[in-house]
Amino acid sequence: NAGVTQTPKFQVLKTGQSMTLQCAQDMNHEYMSWYRQDPGMGLRLIHYSVGAGITDQGEVPNGYNVSRSTTEDFPLRLLSAAPSQTSVYFCASSSRDSINSPLHFGNGTRLTVT
Amino acid sequence: AQSVTQPDIHITVSEGASLELRCNYSYGATPYLFWYVQSPGQGLQLLLKYFSGDTLVQGIKGFEAEFKRSQSSFNLRKPSVHWSDAAEYFCAVGLTEGGTASKLTFGTGTRLQVTL
Numbered sequence: 054n055a056g057v058t059q060t061p062k063f064q065v066l067k068t069g070q071s072m073t074l075q076c077a078q079d080m081n082h083e084y085m086s087w088y089r090q091d092p093g094m095g096l097r098l099i100h101y102s103v104g105a106g107i108t109d110q111g112e113v114p115n116g117y118n119v120s121r122s123t124t125e126d127f128p129l130r131l132l133s134a135a136p137s138q139t140s141v142y143f144c145a146s147s148s149r150d151s152i153n154s155p156l157h158f159g160n161g162t163r164l165t166v167t
Numbered sequence: 168a169q170s171v172t173q174p175d176i177h178i179t180v181s182e183g184a185s186l187e188l189r190c191n192y193s194y195g196a197t198p199y200l201f202w203y204v205q206s207p208g209q210g211l212q213l214l215l216k217y218f219s220g221d222t223l224v225q226g227i228k229g230f231e232a233e234f235k236r237s238q239s240s241f242n243l244r245k246p247s248v249h250w251s252d253a254a255e256y257f258c259a260v261g262l263t264e265g266g267t268a269s270k271l272t273f274g275t276g277t278r279l280q281v282t283l
Contacts, residue, residue: 096273152199152266158210
């Protein structure tokens, strides 16, 4: 049972480069989300999706794009990376967008922007 | 808007000793409360949650937490810590009115170190 799979685990980018962080879940979950984790800041929500074709902004969406073309996948795109985007990124999913549905997290992607 | 505070950034305990991690929240009503654990190199895993009812909730790995409305707290406890409990622990608060996963607010985390 794979759960939530994130790739890559590590990535180094130069300022201005673009990349996509991949997230896939095999639990047929409706709700998927992206968080960034920074020291002393906890987890902050970037974008989320309540189903295929539906996305919305979280607390810190600037500099990031998302799409949800399938139930399984929820990629996060950095169009022009900045050093401020150096962080650990987590993808999470749950069966539905309800506080009663527990979140399942991937193992994270550590991104460094130089 | 709700908020959550974890006053301790880093705690060190000896193996076998008891543990209490503090969590305080701010919310106008009784919130939904959660504790998550993040082991090194891993994602977050749900330890326990409080929605209503008994204020002492049991979780996985021998952890428990007590909701105290008068103190706006939801402290995590374990009677005897094992070396494998070394990890980062996050408290989170969710809305009870129209609560959604996207409205979950995480604390800044407490890193637990266990000495042998």
